[in-house]
Amino acid sequence: MAGPAKLPGIQRALYRGKEGCMKRNKMPFISVGAFLLLCVFATHAEAQSFILSKVADLNTPIPSGSGNFDCFYNPVISGSNIAFEGYGLSNQEGIYLFDGFALTKVADRNTPIPGGIGNFTNVFYPVISGSNVAFWAQGGGIYLFKNNTLIKLADPTLWIDKRKAILI
Helix, strand or coil: CCCCCCCHHHHHHHHHHHHHHHHCCCCCCHHHHHHHHCEEECCCCCCCCCEEECCCCCCCECCCCCCEEEEEEEEEEECCEEEEEEEECCCEEEEEEECCCCEEEEEECCCECCCCCCECCCEEEEEEECCEEEEEECCCEEEEEECCEEEEEECCCCEECCEECCCC
16 A cells, blocks of 8 residues: 655645744644645545645745745635635734635734724634634734624623623
8 A cells, every 4th residue: 555645845845834833832733734735625525536726835925915924823614715824024924815716814913903993913713614704813802804804793892791701
């Protein structure tokens, strides 16, 4: 029986990506990192041919940023849509969405806080349903990216049943 396929170009990119992640005290997702590099689409659950498409790699320019990605973290998938945390040099950090055709910025440190003051300082933990992406922003709350618009879902001033909600 043959062993796993050797993909030296991907392995080199993942190793370089690991260095970028380690600078940010993030443990890279090596096995999932390959998923970010190659997205597999199949039409049936049985054995099929696959179409592999690159979502992003270390040579991909950061949308609405400068330079290329140097780390990927927390990838999530819904159908042909993929969201992930992406990082680059000069303290760049953001949530990005690949919709099956294009890679776009959901939010980063230069994004104004909807209904708030200033820009997001950190954005984390994307979740996805279809092309809708929700995420947590440090000090700002929980936000939804829907139809290319950011909507505040909850923030530290939220009250539920006459009790202040605590968002950590």
